[in-house]
Amino acid sequence: MPRRPPSARALAVQVLRQIDQRRGFSNRILAEHLAGSELARRDRGLVTALVYGVLRHRGRLDALIDRVATRPAGLRGRTRELLRVAVFELRELGHPPHAAISEATRLCRELEGGGGLAAATQAILSTIASEGEALDAALADGRPLDVLERRWSIPRWLGGRWIKRLGPERALARGRVLAEAPPVEVRVDLGRTSAAEVAAELRARDPAASVEVIDGQPQALRIRGGGDPSRLPGFDAGLFSVQALGSQQPARMLGPRPGERILDACAGMGTKTLQIAELMGRRGLLVAADLSAARVAEHAAIRRRGGLEVEGFELRSVVGDLCEATIAGVDEDAPFDGVLVDAPCTGLGDIARHPELRWTRTYDDIGERAALQRRLLEASWPRVRAGGRLVYAVCSLEPEEGEALVAAFVRERGLRVAEEATWTPEEHGCDGFYLARIEGGS
Numbered sequence: 001m002p003r004r005p006p007s008a009r010a011l012a013v014q015v016l017r018q019i020d021q022r023r024g025f026s027n028r029i030l031a032e033h034l035a036g037s038e039l040a041r042r043d044r045g046l047v048t049a050l051v052y053g054v055l056r057h058r059g060r061l062d063a064l065i066d067r068v069a070t071r072p073a074g075l076r077g078r079t080r081e082l083l084r085v086a087v088f089e090l091r092e093l094g095h096p097p098h099a100a101i102s103e104a105t106r107l108c109r110e111l112e113g114g115g116g117l118a119a120a121t122q123a124i125l126s127t128i129a130s131e132g133e134a135l136d137a138a139l140a141d142g143r144p145l146d147v148l149e150r151r152w153s154i155p156r157w158l159g160g161r162w163i164k165r166l167g168p169e170r171a172l173a174r175g176r177v178l179a180e181a182p183p184v185e186v187r188v189d190l191g192r193t194s195a196a197e198v199a200a201e202l203r204a205r206d207p208a209a210s211v212e213v214i215d216g217q218p219q220a221l222r223i224r225g226g227g228d229p230s231r232l233p234g235f236d237a238g239l240f241s242v243q244a245l246g247s248q249q250p251a252r253m254l255g256p257r258p259g260e261r262i263l264d265a266c267a268g269m270g271t272k273t274l275q276i277a278e279l280m281g282r283r284g285l286l287v288a289a290d291l292s293a294a295r296v297a298e299h300a301a302i303r304r305r306g307g308l309e310v311e312g313f314e315l316r317s318v319v320g321d322l323c324e325a326t327i328a329g330v331d332e333d334a335p336f337d338g339v340l341v342d343a344p345c346t347g348l349g350d351i352a353r354h355p356e357l358r359w360t361r362t363y364d365d366i367g368e369r370a371a372l373q374r375r376l377l378e379a380s381w382p383r384v385r386a387g388g389r390l391v392y393a394v395c396s397l398e399p400e401e402g403e404a405l406v407a408a409f410v411r412e413r414g415l416r417v418a419e420e421a422t423w424t425p426e427e428h429g430c431d432g433f434y435l436a437r438i439e440g441g442s
């Protein structure tokens with residue numbers, strides 16, 4: 001008999017197991033599994049919602065399961081994962097209890113064979129279905145470190161750091177915001193259109209979506225409840241790009257001007273590269289370098305969408321290690337007016353969009369990343385011309401990767417921080433970003 005393809009819930013369990021075992025990025029592992037699946041579009045959406053939701057709420061889901069299970073330690077591996085999926089459906093998606101419980105029990109029987117686990121699964125889920133409200137309320141009550149861990153799914157090592165640095169109230173507020181599914185944010189190319197025009201296009205296509213302008217951010221729109229904006233014609237024409245609000249700030253702080261020579265030193269797939277090109281009015285030289293050839297290959301997409309093949313503008317995409325004395329394609333004798341170092345980081349400021357980082361990052365990663373960031377900063381500064389500026393940015397709010405690192409760097413070199421900003425989930429409702437503009441000493 002041909003094997004039945006996995007249901008959306010079974011696929012979500014497989015993906016979650018893989019993320020845990022490979023300690024990999026959720027978007028990549030999810031995409032791999034969805035590419036090979038025969039699921040309908042609606043079910044693919046459900047798999048994505050289950051995977052991201054479970055990762056975002058894992059600490060809380062485990063706390064609920066552990067409170068009602070007779071032998072919580074026996075619920076491991078796939079059984080634990082499918083319980084998390086079902087509890088997430090009950091508590092966050094509001095799925096009818098009978099559907100979530102019977103599917104989880106059936107899956108448990110299928111994956112683990114007969115025996116006690118399926119019966120335990122059914123019993124645990126039935127209790128959570130009827131007492132979930134009170135159980136959740138109990139998780140929100142207690143010492144801040146416990147609440148962060150059990151209600152807002154922030155690992156203890158990270159929660160402890162936040163409480164010490166920010167105080168309990170702000171740490172709890174951060175945890176609460178990061179547990180929510182983030183909105184989609186887009187950046188509009190103000191040289192070619194306006195946020196109002198893009199908002200009108202978005203609303204016309206998707207009347208159910210809420211499209212908001214953001215105070216003080218004329219280039220940004222925040223969308224909730226709509227479809228995928230990259231399917232709209234304006235996206236293909238480069239009139240707007242999908243980019244989180246915090247991530248929109250480094251290029252704005254760099255302030256590239258038409259005709260300048262700019263280096264985007266850790267360009268990745270080029271999200272900020274395109275933003276810089278737009279701010280330069282597509283005039284001047286923009287060198288976009290990255291260590292990863294695969295990411296640099298993606299620059300073809302921004303060239304096409306952004307209309308970057310124009311006279312008077314050169315986008316030079318190069319693969320190279322910034323820490324090397326020379327990079328092919330970068331004339332080291334002609335330093336840049338501005339350099340952006342969007343450094344590789346722990347990503348701990350953006351765990352709403354990358355929720356697996358809650359569980360895959362460790363305390364040691366902060367020090368390891370900070371050492372690399374320091375090397376990248378040291379290697380980048382000599383590439384700035386006298387009187388020029390460098391913007392350093394990370395999507396982490398841990399001070400070792402941000403303000404402490406920059407303060408030590410400028411102190412040792414006799415430089416100055418001309419501008420510094422921290423975008424936080426609790427204050428700005430966005431991805432967390434630290435950024436600083438460094439200039440020569442006075």
Ligand SMILES: C[S@@+](CC[C@H](N)C(=O)[O-])C[C@H]1O[C@@H](n2cnc3c(N)ncnc32)[C@H](O)[C@@H]1O
Pocket residue numbers: 265266267268269270271272273289290291292295320321322323342343344345
């Ligand atoms: C935070 S990501 C950059 C994201 C990108 N700026 C964007 O807006 O999409 C950091 C990038 O630094 C690159 N990187 C890491 N070490 C590097 C090095 N030694 N030299 C150049 N790039 C490096 C990584 O490949 C990664 O793409």
